[in-house]
Amino acid sequence: MNQMITTTYDVLGIGFGPSNLALAIALQEQGEQRGRPFNALFLDKQQDYRWHGNTLVAQSELQISFLKDLVTLRNPTSPYSFVNYLHSQGRLVDFINLGTFYPCRLEYNDYLRWVAGQFAEQCAYGQDVTRVEPVLGQRGVEVLKVFSRDAQGHERFRLARSVVVSTGGTPRIPAAFAHLRSDSRVFHHGQYLTRMAEQRCNQNQPMRIAVVGAGQSAAEAFIDLNDSYPSVQVDMILRAAVLKPADDSPFVNEIFSPSYTDLVFNQPEGEREKLINEYHNTNYSVVDLNLIERIYGILYRQKVANSQRHGFLCRRNIEGAMGDEQGITLALRDTATGEAENRRYDAVILATGYERKSHKALLAPLQEYLGDFNVDRNYRIMAGEQLKAAVFIQGFSQSSHGLSDTLLSVLPARAGEIANALAEFDQAPVGRTLRSLAMERS
Numbered sequence: 001m002n003q004m005i006t007t008t009y010d011v012l013g014i015g016f017g018p019s020n021l022a023l024a025i026a027l028q029e030q031g032e033q034r035g036r037p038f039n040a041l042f043l044d045k046q047q048d049y050r051w052h053g054n055t056l057v058a059q060s061e062l063q064i065s066f067l068k069d070l071v072t073l074r075n076p077t078s079p080y081s082f083v084n085y086l087h088s089q090g091r092l093v094d095f096i097n098l099g100t101f102y103p104c105r106l107e108y109n110d111y112l113r114w115v116a117g118q119f120a121e122q123c124a125y126g127q128d129v130t131r132v133e134p135v136l137g138q139r140g141v142e143v144l145k146v147f148s149r150d151a152q153g154h155e156r157f158r159l160a161r162s163v164v165v166s167t168g169g170t171p172r173i174p175a176a177f178a179h180l181r182s183d184s185r186v187f188h189h190g191q192y193l194t195r196m197a198e199q200r201c202n203q204n205q206p207m208r209i210a211v212v213g214a215g216q217s218a219a220e221a222f223i224d225l226n227d228s229y230p231s232v233q234v235d236m237i238l239r240a241a242v243l244k245p246a247d248d249s250p251f252v253n254e255i256f257s258p259s260y261t262d263l264v265f266n267q268p269e270g271e272r273e274k275l276i277n278e279y280h281n282t283n284y285s286v287v288d289l290n291l292i293e294r295i296y297g298i299l300y301r302q303k304v305a306n307s308q309r310h311g312f313l314c315r316r317n318i319e320g321a322m323g324d325e326q327g328i329t330l331a332l333r334d335t336a337t338g339e340a341e342n343r344r345y346d347a348v349i350l351a352t353g354y355e356r357k358s359h360k361a362l363l364a365p366l367q368e369y370l371g372d373f374n375v376d377r378n379y380r381i382m383a384g385e386q387l388k389a390a391v392f393i394q395g396f397s398q399s400s401h402g403l404s405d406t407l408l409s410v411l412p413a414r415a416g417e418i419a420n421a422l423a424e425f426d427q428a429p430v431g432r433t434l435r436s437l438a439m440e441r442s
């Protein structure tokens with residue numbers, strides 16, 4: 001690696017999904033207010049802006065009101081609102097006529113791209129960040145070195161006084177499938193569109209496909225396979241006894257309001273956990289009611305026609321998976337009867353959710369300063385005295401900040417809080433650390 005170093009950024013954002021996009025807006029506002037823009041750059045490994053691009057099937061809808069866009073909850077007068085996007089596209093009246101709060105995800109992706117396009121100068125695409133290292137100076141670590149690799153494998157680094165890691169979830173692969181990671185017939189739902197485009201059902205050849213999971217992604221995959229691929233027979237395989245609806249009733253929805261973050265954060269650890277567990281069924285292993293009804297309707301019509309195309313295999317443990325030339329064989333056990341059976345598929349789609357751990361791998365070289373990666377209320381990791389540079393995370397603090405942390409719900413509020421904290425950090429004389437700032441405040 002041979003590069004000239006010209007800039008030390010105020011902020012380097014890692015990942016340019018909705019979280020850091022919301023932050024880019026908040027930093028712009030904050031910069032205008034203080035009369036001095038932040039020197040901020042966001043790095044994303046994708047070649048251009050896409051929001052879960054491989055999952056954008058025709059029938060997918062946003063699971064949150066469009067009013068909870070990147071900015072409206074904090075600043076309804078911002079030009080970056082979903083309503084302004086609709087207006088700029090000449091679709092505001094038509095959207096109103098639709099009478100929905102839930103645009104399709106294709107449209108929401110387009111909205112996010114529209115905003116991202118306005119921050120093009122602050123984003124470097126095709127930069128896969130590999131690690132963040134400390135630069136040790138006389139007073140401790142005031143600067144961080146962010147390494148990234150481009151599509152050609154060239155590595156470079158950039159320097160920053162603060163980083164905000166917002167790299168989202170990592171596909172969860174169940175243990176039974178770990179050894180099939182390189183088998184192209186088994187793939188996670190996060191790769192759905194790309195991998196389906198390679199399948200022979202595109203040439204209308206018959207295929208048997210298993211969809212593993214009981215959440216929204218599994219339901220969306222089932223519907224899309226049914227609608228888009230007439231030659232495909234699908235088995236939906238789930239450990240649960242039934243598909244359960246997501247609870248998005250109004251009182252329950254209050255847990256996704258920005259003020260609820262304070263409530264969760266201010267609880268003792270055990271109480272936080274209870275609150276999170278109590279409302280788990282708002283987000284995990286649940287499906288929008290209208291999709292459940294569609295799936296039930298599809299299966300019912302099969303009964304009427306007395307022709308079973310798709311299967312719904314509930315209460316099934318997958319005890320093993322084996323690949324050979326014939327296909328992928330799944331060893332299933334009915335958890336109620338104990339009965340075992342093997343089923344063979346041409347492809348298996350793992351709609352098995354996401355883990356939240358990528359920040360730890362990226363920040364591993366800073367581990368000695370960052371301890372357990374616990375954050376303060378403003379999402380800054382509480383670091384040892386030696387680390388003067390600031391490290392923030394977005395989307396990895398569900399256990400301390402509540403269920404909204406991995407969703408779109410509080411993006412504008414969280415981005416505003418981080419932007420304020422960054423402004424405060426930027427003004428702090430060198431040598432004042434997070435802990436000393438906190439002590440001064442108390």
Ligand SMILES: Cc1cc2nc3c(=O)[nH]c(=O)nc-3n(C[C@H](O)[C@H](O)[C@H](O)COP(=O)(O)OP(=O)(O)OC[C@H]3O[C@@H](n4cnc5c(N)ncnc54)[C@H](O)[C@@H]3O)c2cc1C
Pocket residue numbers: 014015016017018019020043044045046050051052055061062063064127128129130166167168169217358394395406407408409
């Ligand atoms: C299919 C799907 C649908 C969803 N629908 C909803 C919904 O309707 N409502 C809702 O509230 N939530 C939804 N979610 C939850 C989702 O987490 C949020 O919508 C949102 O995407 C979170 O934004 P983020 O920026 O934190 O993470 P992400 O959107 O995951 O963005 C992370 C970004 O970081 C980049 N990145 C990752 N690693 C690196 C690296 N090492 N170097 C450089 N760049 C990197 C990625 O390319 C990506 O652009 C959905 C999630 C999925 C998977």
